[in-house]
Amino acid sequence: MVTLRLDDIGASYGRKLLVQGVTTPAFTCGEVVAVIGPNAAGKSTLFKRIAGLLRGPGQVHIEGVKQEQDAVCYMPQDTSANSVLTVYESILLARKQGSSWSVGDDDLKYIDETMDALGISGIAFKNIGELSGGQRQLASLAQSLVREPDILLMDEPTSALDLSRQMEVLTHVRSLARLRGMVVLIALHDLNHALRFADQTLVIANGQMITCGPSSEVITSALLREVYHVEARIEPCSRGLGQVIVDSVAEKGKTFTRLAAESCSQGA
Numbered sequence: 701m702v703t704l705r706l707d708d709i710g711a712s713y714g715r716k717l718l719v720q721g722v723t724t725p726a727f728t729c730g731e732v733v734a735v736i737g738p739n740a741a742g743k744s745t746l747f748k749r750i751a752g753l754l755r756g757p758g759q760v761h762i763e764g765v766k767q768e769q770d771a772v773c774y775m776p777q778d779t780s781a782n783s784v785l786t787v788y789e790s791i792l793l794a795r796k797q798g799s800s801w802s803v804g805d806d807d808l809k810y811i812d813e814t815m816d817a818l819g820i821s822g823i824a825f826k827n828i829g830e831l832s833g834g835q836r837q838l839a840s841l842a843q844s845l846v847r848e849p850d851i852l853l854m855d856e857p858t859s860a861l862d863l864s865r866q867m868e869v870l871t872h873v874r875s876l877a878r879l880r881g882m883v884v885l886i887a888l889h890d891l892n893h894a895l896r897f898a899d900q901t902l903v904i905a906n907g908q909m910i911t912c913g914p915s916s917e918v919i920t921s922a923l924l925r926e927v928y929h930v931e932a933r934i935e936p937c938s939r940g941l942g943q944v945i946v947d948s949v950a951e952k953g954k955t956f957t958r959l960a961a962e963s964c965s966q967g968a
């Protein structure tokens with residue numbers, strides 16, 4: 701069984717530690733973990749440390765993986781690329797990275813299925829450099845998924861996608877996590893997505909972990925006030941899921957300003 705556990709993790713770009721003291725319970729296969737926090741909190745930095753792209757103190761404990769070398773896949777936030785490859789070629793290359801160059805029927809089938817699930821079969825032979833922002837994000841997502849990692853770190857994977865694509869992608873990733881026994885960490889700004897799709901939520905602010913636990917227990921009015929400086933309610937929708945409704949935003953000096961009525965229903 702694949703598990704990921706962080707033990708007093710820190711990370712730095714130079715000498716200064718930008719993330720420190722992140723300790724989590726063991727995340728197990730099939731679990732989706734949302735990583736939330738304000739801009740510049742340290743979410744990407746934490747992901748890069750877990751992926752081995754940055755150094756720092758502490759231990760990343762990974763167990764039960766097929767092959768240690770390809771166990772972790774990091775999908776970066778910035779998917780801009782000026783490649784001369786087509787979408788299909790880039791996905792094939794990602795699939796074969798680190799393994800033999802012979803391409804089997806199983807490789808082609810898996811790529812086709814992945815592109816189909818993400819709705820990008822129609823742009824298979826478009827050049828990567830000619831894609832829209834959302835198409836590029838979907839191609840990048842496909843490149844990550846076809847590697848079939850045990851641990852997938854996705855940095856704001858839906859930030860460029862329209863509403864239906866956001867839902868399709870997050871639903872697909874969650875069912876893949878269950879089906880293939882992956883541990884998936886997703887950095888998100890949309891807290892309603894965290895409540896809907898993530899089993900657990902890890903909150904980070906100013907480079908430090910604030911809390912980690914079941915999403916519905918972690919995302920509370922008190923947490924949103926402390927971390928995001930907003931007055932908000934978590935109201936159950938008709939299907940029982942929590943929805944974040946922001947009533948007011950703190951200005952400098954922590955005075956809360958009530959939002960206009962028409963914007964109150966838009967959530968976080």
Ligand SMILES: Nc1ncnc2c1ncn2[C@@H]1O[C@H](COP(=O)(O)OP(=O)(O)OP(=O)(O)O)[C@@H](O)[C@H]1O
Pocket residue numbers: 713714718737738739740741742743744745746777
């Ligand atoms: N290459 C870099 N060199 C030096 N500092 C960096 C570098 N990249 C990020 N930082 C700093 O690290 C801190 C954390 O940034 P990080 O990108 O991890 O935040 P984040 O939580 O992912 O933010 P966002 O939600 O805005 O994407 C910030 O203060 C940022 O300025």
